[in-house]
Amino acid sequence: MKLTMIGSGYVGLVSGVCFSDFGHTVVCVDKDVRKIDMLEAGEVPIYEPGLDALMARNVAAGRLSFTTDLAAALEGADAVFIGVGTPTRRGDGHADLSYVYAAAEEIATMLTGYAVVVTKSTVPVGTNREVGRIIAATRPDISFDIASNPEFLREGAAIEDFMRPDRVVVGVESDRARAVMAEIYSPLSLRDAPIVYTDLESAEMIKYAANAFLATKITFINEIANLCEKVGADVQAVARGMGMDKRIGSKFLNSGPGYGGSCFPKDTNALARIGQEHAAPQRIVEQVIAINDARKRQMVDKVLELCGGSVNGKRIAVLGVTFKPNTDDMRDAPALTIVPALVGGGAEVHVVDPQGRREGEALLPNVHWQSDPYVAAEQADALVLLTEWNEFRALDLPRLARAMRTPAMADLRNVYSKDDADKAGMAYTSVGR
Ligand code: NAD
Incomplete structure (x- = not known):
């Protein structure tokens, strides 16, 4: 599978590196030029035990790359993951969804063919549906599906958690999206990690x-x-x-x-x-x-x-x-x-x-x-x-x-x-x- 990861922070980077280790081809995207420069130079911008070696191995194998160019990263992608931040919105405690919706708009303008747009960021109920609405409104010509795939990894043990999760949660609405998600996570089924499919x-x-x-x-x-x-x-x-x-x-x-x-x-x-x-x-x-x-x-x-x-x-x-x-x-x-x-x-x-x-x-x-x-x-x-x-x-x-x-x-x-x-x-x- 060819995967695009939008947001290369704690979750996006760890997920991207681990997906590439599963054998998928992964492009990690970030708006932060400094972060991408560091990653391209082989440096890990965060401290997470074991991440540097796993990253180096998959870059060397040609499965993992980094860019600020979303349009290029989206070419031929089977799935696009949104892993941007959802910090607390100032004043009212609500999750700030501006990064998620901005990413959805960018995906909408640049997508060239069918892909599953997967939200990995932690988002309030209704956000995935809104992501779908944004993309459909911007690009009525394009066929896509949405999927909710919240992440449960813990910082400090992120690789182990991603590789051996207690469960993977996947919210989908179509058989096609379910099949793509099943293939992405298929290496985990060998390790008996249950995938919980839901709405x-x-x-x-x-x-x-x-x-x-x-x-x-x-x-x-x-x-x-x-x-x-x-x-x-x-x-x-x-x-x-x-x-x-x-x-x-x-x-x-x-x-x-x-x-x-x-x-x-x-x-x-x-x-x-x-x-x-x-x-x-x-x-x-x-x-x-x-x-x-x-x-x-x-x-x-x-x-x-x-x-x-x-x-x-x-x-x-x-x-x-x-x-x-x-x-x-x-x-x-x-x-x-x-x-x-x-x-x-x-x-x-x-x-x-x-x-x-x-x-x-x-x-x-x-x-x-x-x-x-x-x-x-x-x-x-x-x-x-x-x-x-x-x-x-x-x-x-x-x-x-x-x-x-x-x-x-x-x-x-x-x-x-x-x-x-x-x-x-x-x-x-x-x-x-
Ligand atoms: P982070 O701040 O470390 O990383 C987010 C990255 O997204 C940043 O590098 C930022 O530059 C980039 N970004 C924002 N908008 C972008 C855009 N339009 N295009 C490209 N890049 C963009 O955040 P994080 O800790 O990785 O958390 C991401 C999400 O995952 C949050 O919703 C969080 O709640 C969730 N989550 C985090 C953890 C954790 O342990 N950190 C665990 C599970 C879930």
Whole structure:
């Protein structure tokens, strides 16, 4: 199959690279000339483990290329994927669909023959139908189909998720489109990945419902963690005991500083908005959003308490600022609330993150970037573990304690134990324990 991928960001690039590895011929398109220049030079503009090698292999095999020229990329395409961003629209929480509809218009003017136009971006119910309407209105002469194919990959494990998904969701309305989609994903059937065929609206809903459910699960355990702190229970033991029940499952039961990232905050906001617009309010999701917002501020209070009520004039080392490990993505990371609050409270903040600096420098003004946790901890009054990168999971706590002015740690990911901290002579606070 010949495939065109519009948008070469986290989702478009990973999908394009993986589709080419399936054996398809893929052209990845982006409007960002800098991104395409980097890709053509063999450089990966994002940090995603394993992506560079897989990309190089498929470029060398002649199956994968990059361009800013959409018309050329569309020539002879069997399917065109829209993988552009759908950020939160300023002011009202709704998904901003301007990039998706702009892509649909461009496809409409440049398409030369039958193709399936597939929306991979996360989009509200009705968007795929509108994409179809835009193309049909612009080009009544051309035959095409639309398909909804929301993406479920996780940053940091994106290739594994794409290659071995729990399921692939495909919303289609014609047998022809279904056949094209089946052929595109046929390599996965060898790996027993089920393809869920459905109508367009259900496919669009599945993505939002799944993300909102996961965000709810995280928020649920965070509230349980608050209660554990009050009653002397250990949230990790509680989560383990809960998660062994197969009806519940152990994933997404790690309490922490609140969910962040490029998907959960914007998708929960969009779902709440869709619910309001259709007079079917999503009250649980609305609560989840409010609780998660408050959660980040609670984490600031935890650090303040650890520092005796104020961080003014204190030196604080923050370990990890990306929204989770193994990504450089800073979108809606809890660090974007917590770090500025510490700086605003008068602290001198030293930050270490294995991949976050490139994105983080502009987003976190007035902090000092360090490359080594032990250097960041020198003369510090508190250490805040915010993202559980592997690099921060086996720190020498006695060495850190010796380097600090006041040995104290707010372990917001429960990586260490009070015992570890006691042995190192460090004051310690964590979440839900
Ligand atoms: P991104 O911002 O990393 O990438 C989007 C890219 O699209 C950018 O490079 C931008 O320049 C390009 N673009 C925009 N308009 C274009 C146009 N008309 N022509 C060509 N290129 C264009 O976004 P992302 O994180 O990859 O997310 C894309 C979509 O996938 C969103 O809807 C998101 O919700 C969804 N999604 C993301 C993830 C994730 O983990 N990031 C997971 C599942 C689903």
